[in-house]
Amino acid sequence: MMGLSFRDKNILGPMVRVGTLPMRLLALDYGADIVYSEELVDIKMLQCKRVVNDVLHTVDYVSPTERVIFQTCERERHSVVFQMGTADAERALTVAKLIQNDIAAIDINMGCPKEYSTKGGMGAALLLCPEKIEMILSTLVKGISKPITCKIRILPSLTETISLVKLIEKTGVAAIAVHGRSKNERPQHPVHCDVIKAISQAVSIPVIANGGSQEFIRQFQDISAFRSVTSASSVMLARAAMWNPSVFRPEGMLPVETVIRDYIAYAVQYDNHYTNTKYCLCQMLRDQLESPLGKRLHAAQSTLEICEVFEMSDFYESCRVAQKAKKADLQSVGLVAALENDDAEDRNIISLPIRFDKRNYMSQITPKMLLLEWCRKRKLPQPVYHTVQRPVDKFFQSVVKVDEMQYASTLWDKSKKLAEQSAAIVCLHTLGLTEIKMNESDFAQKRKRKLQCQEDEGTRSLKEEHNKKLHQNGSEHRPLIQDATTFANQSGTHN
Secondary structure, eight states, X not given: OOSOOOSSOEEEOOOTTTOSHHHHHHHHHHTOSEEEOOOEEHHHHHTOEEEEETTTTEEEEEOTTSOEEEEEOGGGTTTEEEEEEOSOHHHHHHHHHHHGGGOSEEEEEEOOOSHHHHTTTOGXXXXXXXXXXXXXXXXXXXXXXXXXXXXXXXOSSHHHHHHHHHHHHHTTOSEEEEESSOTTOOTTSOOOHHHHHHHHHHOSSOEEEEOOBTTTBXXXXXXXXXXXXXXXXXXXXXXXXXXXXXGXXXXXXXXXXXXXXXXXXXXXXXXXXXXXXHHHHHHHHGGGTTSHHHHHHHHOOSHHHHHHHTTOHHHHHHHHHHHHHHHHHHHHHHHHHHTTTSOGGGGOEEEEXXXXXXXXXXXXXXXXXXXXXXXXXXXXXXXXXXXXXXTTTOOEEEEEEETTEEEEESSOBSSHHHHHHHHHHHHHHHTTOTTOOOOHHHHHHHHHHHHHHHHHHHHHHHHHHHHHHHHHTTOTTSOOOOSHHHHHHHHHHXX
């Protein structure tokens, strides 16, 4: 199989809430050869929309609630393995086809013993369903061109375990990762290196040894020792890398304080959610969580506050300024790109960096209203607005067409209404009408017309209702009410 090789590799293992983009990039910086994402469930991924984020230079898979479920970038495209939680072959294949161009390989989680995974028939629950394992892996191997792997735990007996891995090998997977503990064992239980060794000797595909953190692996030199004792092709680190990802450095581990600052830099750069950032930092601090520094981190409620704890506020601000500048550059060309399919004469747009501020206008008098009244006085067609929404952040930009000319603001707004008001201001400004005012008599007349329309509508409704009642009561010969005043007088007489 062409693509990513799993032989002689040091690998960052999949970890829920830890294996997001900042941690994966940091591990690659420190020397990891391959990085696994956290487990992501197929059903959740099927709801996502793939969005190219030109500001962050990432590809984001965004849920209907606008939450980024999976984020990746070019830096890791040939090294990242997407780990999927699934119990259904067809769903797994659909997700695999969705993401295959953004990742290096796909792994199926068959080892997680936690209830959030097993209750849906995923994770370690699959170990009891060899037919389903075979169906899922075979479907993926045949369905996409990227390498497929799986991660398992050992079964109660060696015979059962060897039988399972041989079945897995026959599906055509590129490698198999083995956590050397059973479903019911936890990190405090010793890892079964002898079982991993037996698996390595029983199959011809690469075996990735996992589960040696702390018991075997505390620094880079220990990785090769764990590989040797298990006879595995590669080694996967989870907890040891979570505590200090510089464990992948051949030159030696870095102080936790340095690692934390490197991690925060990526978290800020890629707009990582602060709760995820805080969680990962807490894992790194470990025994320092009760220190003054740890307590300040625990109290932080935003990425900026986290940066303040570690004296990185200046870095945070510089990143935000750079991101805003990048967004502004994209905004300056975004509208033309959105309208490039329009007719040739419609592409000549006058644009200015102007945004509507309602504080500059009376509550009832807006730029759109001023522009409409101006057009009416000159017997011009009323303004026509064309509004587009940018996928990356859901902001809006509008073009207004007045007297065969088009006007737009280069600044994007949070709502369609605000974008239209901004476009109207650009038109007013370009036409030299920035001082235009709607005097009180104009506004009063407009209000009077609106009230008259409401009154006429009310009168019609009263007539229709009264005539309907007369008809129902058999009083067809009774005179019809002519207006609301007559109706009110008749009602008063009857009372």
